Amino acid sequence: MKKNIISTEKAPAAIGIYSQAVAVTGGATIYLSGQIPLVPETMEVIEGGIEEQIHxxxxxxxxxxxxxxGTVSDIVKLNIFLTDLSNFAVLNEIMATYFTEPYPARAAIGVSALPKGVGVEMDGVMVINSDSYSF
Structure with a gap:
């Protein structure tokens, strides 16, 4: 198995023992590391409430x-971690602006805390057409 590490300055830099994304042999499946609401240019948490954080x-x-x-439409599995599950309805409203059917599989999990005290984190798995994918 060969791992190809994907990195972009348009998303927050990896600040731990992980990559922003990893494509595995042939590039068909890509694992997206957890993202919190950091603004890439400043590496600070976005100002505002949970809606701004989710966006x-x-x-x-x-x-x-x-x-x-790829695009967010290529995400086949999305994991969502919320520190307050009462924000689930607003999450659904905002998610509907980023996805169209068919929707990815999803898990929404309530957690006691997240890095930097944020209210939301998400990770995912996406699948790209391997016939046209190469590095």
Missing amino acids: QVFKNLTAMCEASK
């Missing part, structure tokens, strides 16, 4: 998908 996370995921030669 920033989707912007970061979109940048990762584009750097991986």
Whole structure:
């Protein structure tokens, strides 16, 4: 198995023991590392409330998908972590502006805390047409 590391300055830099995204042998499956609402240019948490945080996370995921030669429509599995599950309805409203059917598989998990005290984090798996994918 060969791993190809994908990185872009249009999403927050990896600040731990992980890559922004990893494409595995042939490039068909790409694993997107967890994204929190950091603004890539400043590496600071976006100002505002949970709505701004959710939008920033989707912007970061979109940048990762584009750097991986895909779009958010190519995400087949999305994991969402919320520190307050009462924000689930607003999450759904915002998610509907980024995805169209067929929607990815999804898990939404309530957690007690996230890095930098944010209210949301998401990671995902995307699949790209392997016939046209190369580095």
